[in-house]
Amino acid sequence: MIGRAALALSALILTASIAAPWRWSQPAGVAAPTVPADNPMSAAKVALGRQLFYDADLSIDGTMSCASCHEQKHAFADGNPTRPGVHGDAGRRNVPGLANVAWLPVLTAADPRVTTLEAQAMIPISGLTPVEMGMHGSEQEIPRRLSRDTCYRRQFRAAFPDRRGRIDMTSVAMALASFERSLMSFDTPADRGTLSPEARAGKAVFSRACASCHSGINFTDGHFHVILPVNMTDRGLAEATGRAEDEGRFRTPPLRNVAVTGPWFHDGSARTLRDAIVRHPIALDAADTNRLLAYLNALTDRGFIENPAFAYPDDPCGRQ
Incomplete structure (x- = not known):
C-alpha cells in the first residue's frame, strides 16, 4: 500500500508540474503571445x-x-x-x-x-x-x-x-x-541599446526609409507588399485570394537576425543583404546604405543562435 501511495503521489506531482503555466521570459513591455486554448504551453x-x-x-x-x-x-x-x-x-x-x-x-x-x-x-x-x-x-x-x-x-x-x-x-x-x-529572441545590441555610432546612424536611416513596413517588435507589419517584379510562376498572395491586385504580394519578412537568415526575399534571389536593400524602392546613397547595414547587423541575437536549449537534444531518445 505504501508503494502504491508513493506512486500515486509522484504521479500527482508530475501532473501538477506539467499542468503549471509556462513562464514566458520576454522583456518588459512585450506582452506574451497568444496561445491556442486547446494547446497550452x-x-x-x-x-x-x-x-x-x-x-x-x-x-x-x-x-x-x-x-x-x-x-x-x-x-x-x-x-x-x-x-x-x-x-x-x-x-x-x-x-x-x-x-x-x-x-x-x-x-x-x-x-x-x-x-x-x-x-x-x-x-x-x-x-x-x-x-x-x-x-x-x-x-x-x-x-x-x-x-x-x-x-x-x-x-x-x-x-x-x-x-x-x-x-x-x-x-x-x-x-x-x-x-x-x-x-x-530579444537580446540584440539594438535591444540592449549598445549600438555602435554607425549603427545608431543606421537606425535613423531605418526609421526614415524602412519602418513603415518593418514595424513592431519583430520589424514586420504582417501585411503583403510587392517589392520584386511579379513572376507568374509564384503569384504570391493572389494564389490564396484569387484577386489580380494581389499578384506578387508577399508578407513583410521580420528582420530579427536578418543578417544570418540570407539569402533574402521570398525566392532567395538576393545573395547579399546589401543587394536586398538596393532592390527595395527606396533612395539611399552609399553612406546611408552602409549605416543601414550596420543597424541590420545589430539585430543579430548571438544568444539565440547559440542557445543550447534550442539545439539538437543532448539525449535524443537514445538515437544517433
Missing part, C-alpha cells in the same frame, strides 16, 4: 516538440527533419535560396527564420489563412506544393514509427496527460508548435 510539451523538430522520422524516407531546413546557426532559416524536398522536388520559396514566430501575425510568405503554428507544421510534413517531407497520404506512418519508441511513449504521456499520451498527428503538431513558440 508546458515544459514537457516543449521538450517533446524539440525532439520531434530534429527527428527525420517525420519524413517519408527518414532523411529530412524540420531542422534540416531550419538551422539554428541561421536563426532557423536555411542559408540556401530554396530547399529541395525528399524526392528532389525543387523548393519554391526561401526558408524563413523562426525567431519570435509565436508573435507573428502571419505565418507564411503568402497565405494569410494559415493562422496557427499547429496548422503550419503540417505544411512541410504533408504538403504537395511543393513536396517537402513527403508524408502526404502516409501521415499515420509517423505515429506508428514514434509509438515503437519507449522514450517517445514516455514523452507523449508527460506532454499530453489530457490526451492520455495519445501519439497521433494532432499531438505531433501541437508539440512542434509549442517548441517553436519557445524560440524567443
Whole structure:
C-alpha cells in the first residue's frame, strides 16, 4: 500500500508540474503571445516538440527533419535560396527564420489563412506544393514509427496527460508548435541599446526609409507588399485570394537576425543583404546604405543562435 501511495503521489506531482503555466521570459513591455486554448504551453510539451523538430522520422524516407531546413546557426532559416524536398522536388520559396514566430501575425510568405503554428507544421510534413517531407497520404506512418519508441511513449504521456499520451498527428503538431513558440529572441545590441555610432546612424536611416513596413517588435507589419517584379510562376498572395491586385504580394519578412537568415526575399534571389536593400524602392546613397547595414547587423541575437536549449537534444531518445 505504501508503494502504491508513493506512486500515486509522484504521479500527482508530475501532473501538477506539467499542468503549471509556462513562464514566458520576454522583456518588459512585450506582452506574451497568444496561445491556442486547446494547446497550452508546458515544459514537457516543449521538450517533446524539440525532439520531434530534429527527428527525420517525420519524413517519408527518414532523411529530412524540420531542422534540416531550419538551422539554428541561421536563426532557423536555411542559408540556401530554396530547399529541395525528399524526392528532389525543387523548393519554391526561401526558408524563413523562426525567431519570435509565436508573435507573428502571419505565418507564411503568402497565405494569410494559415493562422496557427499547429496548422503550419503540417505544411512541410504533408504538403504537395511543393513536396517537402513527403508524408502526404502516409501521415499515420509517423505515429506508428514514434509509438515503437519507449522514450517517445514516455514523452507523449508527460506532454499530453489530457490526451492520455495519445501519439497521433494532432499531438505531433501541437508539440512542434509549442517548441517553436519557445524560440524567443530579444537580446540584440539594438535591444540592449549598445549600438555602435554607425549603427545608431543606421537606425535613423531605418526609421526614415524602412519602418513603415518593418514595424513592431519583430520589424514586420504582417501585411503583403510587392517589392520584386511579379513572376507568374509564384503569384504570391493572389494564389490564396484569387484577386489580380494581389499578384506578387508577399508578407513583410521580420528582420530579427536578418543578417544570418540570407539569402533574402521570398525566392532567395538576393545573395547579399546589401543587394536586398538596393532592390527595395527606396533612395539611399552609399553612406546611408552602409549605416543601414550596420543597424541590420545589430539585430543579430548571438544568444539565440547559440542557445543550447534550442539545439539538437543532448539525449535524443537514445538515437544517433
